[in-house]
Amino acid sequence: MTSPVLQGIGLSCIRDDRVLFADLVFALQAGQALLLEGQNGSGKTSLLRILCGFREADAGTILWCGTGINDSQYRADMAYVGHLDGIKKELTVLENLSFAVALGQSGLHAIADALARVQLSGYDDMPVQALSAGQKRRLSLARLLVTQNRLWILDEPFTSLDKQGIKLTETLMAEHCAGGGLIVLTSHHDLNLQGVAVQRIHLS
Amino acid sequence: MPLTHAFFAVIRRDLILALRRRSEIANPLLFFVLVITLFPLGIGARPQLLQTIAPGIIWVAALLAAMLSLDSLFRSDFDDGSLEQMLLSQHPVSVLILGKIIAHWLVTGLPLLVIAPLLAIFLGMSVHSLGILLLTLLLGTPVLSLIGAIGVALTVGLRRGGMILSLLVLPLYVPVLIFAGNAVAMAGNGLPVGAQINILTAMLFMALALAPWPTAAALKMSMSQ
Numbered sequence: 563m564t565s566p567v568l569q570g571i572g573l574s575c576i577r578d579d580r581v582l583f584a585d586l587v588f589a590l591q592a593g594q595a596l597l598l599e600g601q602n603g604s605g606k607t608s609l610l611r612i613l614c615g616f617r618e619a620d621a622g623t624i625l626w627c628g629t630g631i632n633d634s635q636y637r638a639d640m641a642y643v644g645h646l647d648g649i650k651k652e653l654t655v656l657e658n659l660s661f662a663v664a665l666g667q668s669g670l671h672a673i674a675d676a677l678a679r680v681q682l683s684g685y686d687d688m689p690v691q692a693l694s695a696g697q698k699r700r701l702s703l704a705r706l707l708v709t710q711n712r713l714w715i716l717d718e719p720f721t722s723l724d725k726q727g728i729k730l731t732e733t734l735m736a737e738h739c740a741g742g743g744l745i746v747l748t749s750h751h752d753l754n755l756q757g758v759a760v761q762r763i764h765l766s
Numbered sequence: 767m768p769l770t771h772a773f774f775a776v777i778r779r780d781l782i783l784a785l786r787r788r789s790e791i792a793n794p795l796l797f798f799v800l801v802i803t804l805f806p807l808g809i810g811a812r813p814q815l816l817q818t819i820a821p822g823i824i825w826v827a828a829l830l831a832a833m834l835s836l837d838s839l840f841r842s843d844f845d846d847g848s849l850e851q852m853l854l855s856q857h858p859v860s861v862l863i864l865g866k867i868i869a870h871w872l873v874t875g876l877p878l879l880v881i882a883p884l885l886a887i888f889l890g891m892s893v894h895s896l897g898i899l900l901l902t903l904l905l906g907t908p909v910l911s912l913i914g915a916i917g918v919a920l921t922v923g924l925r926r927g928g929m930i931l932s933l934l935v936l937p938l939y940v941p942v943l944i945f946a947g948n949a950v951a952m953a954g955n956g957l958p959v960g961a962q963i964n965i966l967t968a969m970l971f972m973a974l975a976l977a978p979w980p981t982a983a984a985l986k987m988s989m990s991q
Binding site for chain 1: 771772775776779782783786787842845846847848850851852853854855856857858862986989990
């Protein structure tokens with residue numbers, strides 16, 4: 563048994579005197595995915611934001627490779643796609659991606675390569691405001707590919723994607739896990755990841 | 767990518783964005799020009815009086831124009847999630863933020879410097895005090911951007927932060943106004959202004975070195991809401 567890469571120990575989150583979750587425990591090995599389920603307002607996004615380090619957990623700790631998550635090593639290893647795309651609509655597709663690379667480390671895929679993967683080839687010089695919602699979503703996936711990261715934190719990655727887009731996203735996720743990456747995500751969509759051990763946590 | 771690359775990438779990105787949203791740059795500049803051109807009309811044909819109060823008018827207008835432009839510093843990045851991504855970068859946030867502030871000064875502070883000579887002549891300032899005015903603007907407006915950034919970072923998460931922002935930031939702007947206005951007024955009377963310029967320079971270097979840290983911390987706090 564190898565030691566877990568991402569570990570949550572006794573996590574709890576209290577918001578406006580309401581306990582969203584308490585004593586949450588999970589441990590992810592390399593190549594595994596964690597799916598958070600639960601109704602709206604059950605604390606899925608709060609947990610993701612705690613994992614990103616935006617919020618502090620009201621109790622408990624998160625360990626990445628055995629150390630806390632408040633160092634630049636963790637931030638270099640993780641990537642987050644949230645409700646907000648983090649994409650500037652006035653910039654072109656290419657400018658957005660090269661800025662993402664400048665903020666991090668260049669990853670496995672070159673920019674042209676990643677755009678081809680998410681079927682956005684030929685859109686390089688298109689301002690993002692001319693893209694559809696689904697295309698924007700795929701652009702934020704491309705951002706995960708062009709930067710170097712091991713942990714993907716995804717908040718509802720399938721929103722506004724069509725069937726083909728969902729399939730594409732699942733393929734990319736499965737590939738990421740096959741390469742030893744980890745994924746934590748929330749989704750209302752039935753997750754179908756080939757050959758990936760998916761853990762589920764139900765928040766209520 | 768190395769830190770310097772990220773730093774310049776932030777500046778470059780913000781300059782491109784400013785270029786594509788020109789109205790945001792034009793707004794504070796237009797305000798600056800309008801306020802100053804209205805003064806002679808309001809005061810009437812009294813060139814002597816106008817000349818005396820010119821340094822004050824220009825500096826107060828510059829200060830208010832800077833305040834007007836502050837909100838655009840982090841607002842759009844906060845709204846579309848770019849700021850989240852910046853905070854998640856492996857690079858020190860304070861350095862990236864300094865890049866953003868520098869870009870902001872280049873598009874909102876620098877144009878004031880370019881247009882100021884015209885307005886100074888309009889108000890009947892002498893060439894010597896015009897030189898000193900430009901020097902104080904060069905030293906003072908970056909301080910306004912740097913101090914303002916702390917205030918914006920604190921209020922960016924609030925829905926109506928504008929009022930609180932003014933209350934927070936204006937008192938901190940007063941020292942810049944006093945020393946800069948005083949330097950230009952004294953230059954108009956032919957007195958030496960070395961002391962004021964030195965103090966303004968010291969303020970600039972202190973703000974450059976110290977402002978990015980609280981700004982970064984405040985942004986993290988705004989993000990945790």
